[in-house]
Amino acid sequence: MNIAIVSGKGGAGKTTIATNLFEVLRTTSDLSVELIDANVEQPNAHLFVESLFNDDCITKVIQSNIPSFDTDKCTFCGRCVHFCAYNAIVMVKEVKQISVYEDICKSCGACTYACNDSAIVEVSRIIGDVSVSNEGNAKFVEGRLSIGSTLVKPIIKAVKREITKTSISIIDTPPGISSYISEIIYDANFVIVVAEPSVFGLHDLKLMIKSLNDLRKDFGVVVNRFRGEYNEIHEYLKGNNIPLLMNLPFKTEYAEWNSQTKLLVNNDDSLNSDFLKLFEEVKSIYIQKSMYR
């Protein structure tokens, strides 16, 4: 079962929910549990869980191709330039020069396909890596984009390939509502949306819910850092029949533990049952909805 943890706004608490849910399931059940960090631009989950895994982590380098031009064979016909939808190839026929903007190239291979003169050889470049650690029934997977690379999706796809179908997989995701999120939650069985109780939080939550409805995903909402002073999110959920899965209150000690990458459930015992309840809630909605499909 794949459970993706998402939020439109950054800093709402995705990693907090993901890592603590993972820890509770890891320590209180004999289920196979995986924590998957798909926030490849800024992966943080490892800071909270790396102490749980001993250091034999396997790292796979993720590469992607860019064209390299053989100017002896190139006839400067311009077919590759025409085929490149991203305008990543620059050619100056008069001085027989041709090159590619690496930042813009998405490695689609259109130029190679277009070339009739075998003048393009694709060379690979590193765009990031995926690392996998195992410990007992627990597994941790992290995708990491190389700094300066813009190819986020291939890393996300490589991360997804590490997900075990028979496990409970908890997936931490990047903030936002773009196709990166669609790519991750496409295979998710359930989505937990983490919302911050603020005007910004509600605005971004509504966008996220639209994207989940577009993909026909089952989801529920966790309100994080709840202080009781802003209730519009709760009213919105009620009015739209969206399950409220959990209220995680604001406490200064939670903020402090979080800042030191201490898991909340290991420091406040009462949270263990709250997170277990969250999981039960997710399961029961998922089972209920599955019966109607």
Added chain:
Amino acid sequence: MKQISIISGKGGTGKTSIAASFAALANNAVFADCDVEAADLHLIFKPVVEEAFEYNSLKKVHIIQDECIRCGLCFNLCRFDAIDRIRNKYYVRTFSCEACDLCRKACPVSAIEPIDKKTGDYFISSSRFGPLVYGQLVVGAEISGELISHIKDLASEIGNENNADFLIIDGPPGIGINAIASITGSDFALLIAEPTQSGIHDLKRSIKLAATYDISVKVIINKWDLNIEIANQIEKYCMSGNIEILSKIPFDINVSHAMFQQKSVVELDETSIASESIIDAWKQLLSSI
């Protein structure tokens, strides 16, 4: 006109709260909200939209089933796994499609056509702080950085027409194409960091990103007293890299209150402890450029 791009590695560190306060403090500035996936600045600016534009990125494609001869060429050529084969029929999985257009150009029977669907909106607006250009990506749409470039270019044009002193950009979290598109061309990137281990981790990656694009960096540590020890680590790290820390803003519940009331922090109460540090940061910023 000085261009300042406010970004953060990690989300939720306070970019928008600080951008809105700078907006209230700046006398002659234009603003751009480049966090197109969660554009929140307009919630505080409450601007009047003057012109609205549709943004259409590169066109994704779909397969006309009646004309498809099921040769499978598109399926084999697509490097984004965006074409699904279901019972010998081919379908484009739209959100995986990267609009490279190779399948359409290669299809021997022209059975693939572009989809005309907007991928975002952007607006020129006016507000009590000055002109604001902002945009919103359509949910599930492709990120290309182009929408951000449009927003920045428009804001910059307006700024030049008005002889503005500053273009202040509220940027996105992360280090991907959106962050890159936001910081390029800026006089400096202003990084908002929070004193958490995650915050340090992400700050370091953002600083490296800025270095890759030769953009100088200044830092504000927000909510610094939530973890003084980590705040000190951030200071040390910045000092060792010769990075100026403009200010340390303490945790202040007034920041939340301001947001509830859809005001900037300094508008709510100039004398709150957060306001004082933000005002201090703004003065520091003015004197450093």
